[in-house]
Amino acid sequence: MTKKICTWFDANQVGAIRFEHNTVWACCYRSIPLISNIMDFSKISVSEIIQKRNELYEGINNQTRHECDGCQNLCMKNEAEINLNKINSLILLPFTTCNLRCKYCYLSKEQLGSKMQVHKVLPIIENLKKQNFVTDNFELCLGGGEPLLLDDLPETAQYMQKNFVNPTFKIMSNFTISSKVNELINTLKDLKGICRKTYTSIDCGTPESYKKIRGSNLFYTLIDNLYNAASSGAFDIIELKYLLLEDGSNLSDEDIFGFLDIVKFISKNSKATIWVTIDADYGENRIDADENKKDSLTNKPISDEMLNAAAKIYYVVTNYLNATIWWSGGRITDATVQGKKDINRIISAGNEYINKPKTNSETFYLSRYCNVTQQNQPAAKNVNKLFSIVNEERHKVITILGLKIKFRRQG
Ligand SMILES: C[S@@+](CC[C@H](N)C(=O)[O-])C[C@H]1O[C@@H](n2cnc3c(N)ncnc32)[C@H](O)[C@@H]1O
Ligand code: SF4
Incomplete structure (x- = not known):
């Protein structure tokens, strides 16, 4: 039998979950809490998470739960191929x-x-x-706040x-804490x-x-x-x-x-x-x-x-x-x-x-990458709509009335 399932709940598809702000959330797109007021993520009961996921999944299918209505992540799948009991990925913003x-x-x-x-x-992952x-x-995706403030990043990776x-x-980080980066x-x-x-x-x-x-x-x-x-x-x-x-x-x-x-x-x-x-x-x-x-x-x-x-x-x-x-x-x-x-x-x-016609500053900055020869002349800006020559690293590209022709450059 086919059932409606979120790709996030199903370990045979995305199979991900989000722990953030003392709460286990169903996904990353909507605010659907599964378990709230968690004091310590490292003591969390997996059977409770699975039970709450199942309740939402059943509710979606018997139309008693509407939090996921219209979401792009819902799909139809053979019930026997759905796995709600595992995750491939944890988004952890503790x-x-x-x-x-x-x-x-x-x-x-x-x-x-x-x-x-x-x-x-690490105790959260071990649990x-x-x-x-x-x-x-398994993929761990760590954010925050700033995850470099944590004490055990090297040990967790090991x-x-x-x-x-x-x-x-x-690690999703602002990368500014040099001692921790090193x-x-x-x-x-x-x-x-x-x-x-x-x-x-x-x-x-x-x-x-x-x-x-x-x-x-x-x-x-x-x-x-x-x-x-x-x-x-x-x-x-x-x-x-x-x-x-x-x-x-x-x-x-x-x-x-x-x-x-x-x-x-x-x-x-x-x-x-x-x-x-x-x-x-x-x-x-x-x-x-x-x-x-x-x-x-x-x-x-x-x-x-x-x-x-x-x-x-x-x-x-x-x-x-x-x-x-x-x-x-x-x-x-x-x-x-x-x-x-x-x-x-x-x-x-x-x-x-x-x-497109270029401003002087665009022409200046673009010259580091390619030679926009026609475009820094004000008069050429209009002409450029019809005709342009651009020297790329290996090619010369001529555009005539929107038609692009590429020539390999010599040397
Ligand atoms: C909240 S930060 C936490 C991780 C880390 N401190 C960092 O800056 O990457 C995670 C991501 O949220 C994004 N972000 C923060 N405020 C945002 C906003 N108002 N709109 C869109 N993205 C935002 C940032 O670009 C960052 O990549
Ligand atoms: S680095 Fe900036 S975006 Fe990231 S959590 Fe801090 S204040 Fe927010």
Whole structure:
């Protein structure tokens, strides 16, 4: 018999769960608590989680529960192939404390400044493993607050490497606490048979913007820490994120191309796979950390200014950098209808970007990647719609009336 199931509940599909703010949540998209007021995640009963998941699953199917109505993650599946008893992935955000005060952060100043209630995460993982809740190739995705404030990150990665088969250790961090970054690098660089991922929001391209947006002078510290992480071989995947801000404060060419320079620098100095994530802030939907997880995070399309900035990132990353665009954001995501539309808008604007007239600053910054010969002359801007020549690294691209012809460059 086929049943309606969320891909998040089913270990034969995504099979993930979120522990955040003293609560076990059904998923990452909506605020559906399974168990609340948890004093200690390391003592949690797996049979209770499974029971609560089953109640929601049955409720979805007999239509007595409506929290998941309309969600993109629901699908129909043969009942015999559904596994609610395990997880492949744990999103673990066990506290809200942070060393930074980013102006866009959905956490409140009180949450960011709160006293840390949890200092170790290894007991949480050990407890789930002991109760046989995690699959062999389990992924831990650690955030916060700032997870580098934890005391046992190296031990947790070592435990996972010893006790699972090809697990993944992922840290979502602001990467500014150098001593903790170095401690983690020293452990991770020698761990084999474990996928090591890091994910960090950069969101600007100059120290001045970093100070305004992230509230600190740690721009070059962040780059230095990322460089150390990249060059040491401690990570298999490095994900660099740009959160486009609704107030327009990080959409200038200095910021966009400054960020692209960082991506270039990190990818040149690393054997890791580099992912670039373009996302947008929740803006006025930033009510509180739990509310804004609803899949209606924002039904508002990103503005034309945000689209324009995203198109430049997409264009340069796709054509000139040793990196891949990765749509793993919270708002620009293929998990929501509006998110999917925005992804398509960015891809098509990114592909069209080279044919658009350029400002002087775009011409200047783009010259690091390609030679936009026609476009810095004001008179040529209109002509460019009909005709342009672009010297790429290996090709010369001539566009005539929208038709692109690529020639291999000599030498
Ligand atoms: C809350 S932070 C916690 C982990 C870590 N401190 C960090 O900054 O990566 C996790 C992610 O949330 C994102 N974030 C914070 N506030 C946001 C907002 N208002 N809209 C969209 N994403 C937001 C950040 O970009 C960051 O990547
Ligand atoms: S570093 Fe992360 S948790 Fe801290 S204030 Fe910034 S976005 Fe929020």
